[in-house]
Amino acid sequence: MKAVINYKNIYYPPGGILMWIIIYLELITFGLALLAMVYYSLEEPEVFHNSRLLLNPTYGLINTILLLTSGFFMAATLNEFKEGNNTKKVKKYLLLTILFGILFLVLKSIEYNDKLEAGLTIGYNTFFSFYWMLTLFHVIHVIVGLVIIATVYFGVKKERDTTKIEDVEASAAFWHMCDLIWLLLFPVIYLIF
Amino acid sequence: MNVSTIVTGVILFVLTIMSALFFLGMQSMYTVHIILALAVLKFGGVAFQFMELKKAHAFWKILILSFLFIFTVLVISML
Numbered sequence: 001m002k003a004v005i006n007y008k009n010i011y012y013p014p015g016g017i018l019m020w021i022i023i024y025l026e027l028i029t030f031g032l033a034l035l036a037m038v039y040y041s042l043e044e045p046e047v048f049h050n051s052r053l054l055l056n057p058t059y060g061l062i063n064t065i066l067l068l069t070s071g072f073f074m075a076a077t078l079n080e081f082k083e084g085n086n087t088k089k090v091k092k093y094l095l096l097t098i099l100f101g102i103l104f105l106v107l108k109s110i111e112y113n114d115k116l117e118a119g120l121t122i123g124y125n126t127f128f129s130f131y132w133m134l135t136l137f138h139v140i141h142v143i144v145g146l147v148i149i150a151t152v153y154f155g156v157k158k159e160r161d162t163t164k165i166e167d168v169e170a171s172a173a174f175w176h177m178c179d180l181i182w183l184l185l186f187p188v189i190y191l192i193f
Numbered sequence: 194m195n196v197s198t199i200v201t202g203v204i205l206f207v208l209t210i211m212s213a214l215f216f217l218g219m220q221s222m223y224t225v226h227i228i229l230a231l232a233v234l235k236f237g238g239v240a241f242q243f244m245e246l247k248k249a250h251a252f253w254k255i256l257i258l259s260f261l262f263i264f265t266v267l268v269i270s271m272l
Binding site for chain 1: 194195198201202205206209212213216225228229231232235236239240242243244245246248249250252253256257260264267268271272
């Protein structure tokens with residue numbers, strides 16, 4: 001059975017109005033923090049440039065690819081769910097979404113470990129204060145997103161599946177929000193200073 | 194799987210590789226602008242295709258485009 005929701009209604013954006021309010025608030029929060037980071041870089045341009053050189057942009061690039069791949073499989077999950085296709089594909093895509101999300105966290109942990117071993121902690125300088133606060137806050141969102149997707153997966157896996165299209169849409173919207181935030185963080189933190 | 198999802202996925206992947214290549218190969222005064230422009234395109238791809246914002250009411254589209262525009266302009270103007 002195909003699900004039909006009138007998304008053109010202002011109160012029903014895909015994912016639900018409450019989720020979109022959260023998404024905008026999150027984007028504004030991260031956006032303002034990134035703008036503050038750029039502002040402070042004007043006061044200490046050399047510190048920011050030299051600190052940026054201490055980051056490994058390859059980690060950032062691979063993490064971008066991992067998150068986008070994960071988001072791709074989440075979008076595929078939603079397509080299959082909306083088409084009312086068998087749950088086999090839905091479950092497979094959800095597992096791939098979770099797998100790439102976990103890979104993102106693994107690589108981030110390796111990066112954090114490198115930084116801690118090099119003594120580049122949150123108090124090292126202004127750049128690293130922003131680096132730790134912004135990326136850790138994003139990682140928390142990724143962990144919450146993974147918990148939400150895992151909940152959807154176990155819901156779909158049940159013999160008497162009661163998962164609604166709205167549930168999958170809302171979790172997909174939250175997961176893609178993590179992509180959006182990372183797409184802002186990656187160029188500003190890893191590349192532009 | 195939906196064709197538009199596959200196309201969007203491929204475009205996002207290509208844009209990510211492009212931003213890496215621009216970063217590594219070209220260190221001109223416009224590198225920052227190009228990197229940010231590519232990030233804006235990727236942001237739009239995720240929001241409009243993956244999050245299906247293209248199907249939503251114009252209000253939501255304008256809101257996200259306004260955020261993106263203001264953020265990008267402020268970052269570029271400060272650098």
